Amino acid sequence: MASISESFKNNPIPRNHIVPLDFNNVLKLPDSHTWSLSADYPSIDPLDHEAVPIIDLTHPHALTLARKASENWGMFQVINHGIPIHLLQELELQTRTLFDLPANQKLQVVRSPDGITGYGQARIANFFNKQMWYEGFTIMGSPVQQASQLWPHDHAKFCGAMEDFQKEIKQLTERIIALMFKSLGLTQEDVKWLRPKSGYKHPQGVLQLNSYPMCPNPNQAMGLAPHTDSSLLTLLYQSNISGLQVFGDDDIGWVPVHPLPHALVVNVGDLMHIISNGRFKNALHRAVVNQTHHRLSIAYFYGPPTDIMISPLVDFDHPPLYRQVTWKDYLDAKATHFNEALDFIKRKHT
Numbered sequence: 001m002a003s004i005s006e007s008f009k010n011n012p013i014p015r016n017h018i019v020p021l022d023f024n025n026v027l028k029l030p031d032s033h034t035w036s037l038s039a040d041y042p043s044i045d046p047l048d049h050e051a052v053p054i055i056d057l058t059h060p061h062a063l064t065l066a067r068k069a070s071e072n073w074g075m076f077q078v079i080n081h082g083i084p085i086h087l088l089q090e091l092e093l094q095t096r097t098l099f100d101l102p103a104n105q106k107l108q109v110v111r112s113p114d115g116i117t118g119y120g121q122a123r124i125a126n127f128f129n130k131q132m133w134y135e136g137f138t139i140m141g142s143p144v145q146q147a148s149q150l151w152p153h154d155h156a157k158f159c160g161a162m163e164d165f166q167k168e169i170k171q172l173t174e175r176i177i178a179l180m181f182k183s184l185g186l187t188q189e190d191v192k193w194l195r196p197k198s199g200y201k202h203p204q205g206v207l208q209l210n211s212y213p214m215c216p217n218p219n220q221a222m223g224l225a226p227h228t229d230s231s232l233l234t235l236l237y238q239s240n241i242s243g244l245q246v247f248g249d250d251d252i253g254w255v256p257v258h259p260l261p262h263a264l265v266v267n268v269g270d271l272m273h274i275i276s277n278g279r280f281k282n283a284l285h286r287a288v289v290n291q292t293h294h295r296l297s298i299a300y301f302y303g304p305p306t307d308i309m310i311s312p313l314v315d316f317d318h319p320p321l322y323r324q325v326t327w328k329d330y331l332d333a334k335a336t337h338f339n340e341a342l343d344f345i346k347r348k349h350t
């Protein structure tokens with residue numbers, strides 16, 4: 001069966017890049033987690049500068065606003081998105097319950113080297129020689145298999161929250177993707193797979209629970225190293241602790257994206273950048289950590305069905321920048337070349 005899991009099977013990760021530190025048992029930042037960050041650390045506060053736009057999805061000009069934000073930042077926050085607040089609260093509570101478990105229990109559900117779901121370090125860990133102050137848990141569909149190992153008699157709440165949230169966030173993500181495609185001039189006929197009827201496989205979604213424990217020396221630690229998402233679009237719920245930063249450009253540098261109560265961050269992924277033929281920015285972002293709060297965030301990565309070819313939108317003035325790829329092909333390129341993956345699918349013009 002063609003699924004993105006195949007890409008993970010073909011690109012196994014060594015176990016020392018999977019098992020996270022037992023953060024509860026360290027008082028001092030270990031050398032393995034100490035980054036040389038002093039030069040790039042001071043980042044600009046958006047209070048002094050333009051910040052990542054906030055878009056009310058019920059606003060009559062939401063389409064134009066989303067297009068502009070995608071062109072300028074590759075990122076925006078949405079409010080009035082329709083996801084019930086109680087669901088976000090339950091999602092956060094269940095995520096916290098998971099990460100509050102002792103390390104030896106979390107290790108019962110550690111990701112396998114060639115697997116996609118379960119507990120572990122950031123998937124990008126093997127591209128860096130220092131480790132991140134991070135632990136994560138990846139879910140595709142029902143998490144019941146792992147949850148029943150963690151809580152043999154009591155996993156219904158965790159599974160219920162994760163499954164209910166995936167249903168809601170999938171619909172919302174598709175709604176925002178449709179809006180962005182429309183803003184690019186793509187028709188429903190061009191992207192039939194987005195609302196699959198018979199004959200199309202379903203789009204794929206991955207839910208990623210992220211945890212950044214309190215850190216004894218946050219200025220020399222990295223929560224999640226700079227990366228772009230390999231998805232078409234990512235939606236992120238970042239609860240109420242700051243930590244997400246987006247790279248504006250060389251003048252602005254890293255800009256914090258402060259959480260707004262119950263808002264969701266929308267992040268243009270590499271595939272959307274390809275479809276837009278470079279018009280939408282694939283946001284380079286990272287997460288920093290802090291000394292006093294355990295920060296959680298929940299990301300939903302959305303991508304097309306594996307057999308769908310993603311190709312750049314072209315017009316007469318703009319020849320295609322990239323060759324066409326499936327999500328799986330792209331994930332394979334990313335697993336080898338990481339942040340340079342797009343260069344490998346660039347078309348060479350003579």
Ligand SMILES: O=C(O)CCC(=O)C(=O)O
Binds near residue numbers: 236245285286287297
């Ligand atoms: O925790 C955050 O704010 C960022 C998470 C993220 O970038 C990711 O999961 O890909």
Ligand SMILES: [Fe+2]
Binds near residue numbers: 229285
């Ligand atoms: Fe990300």
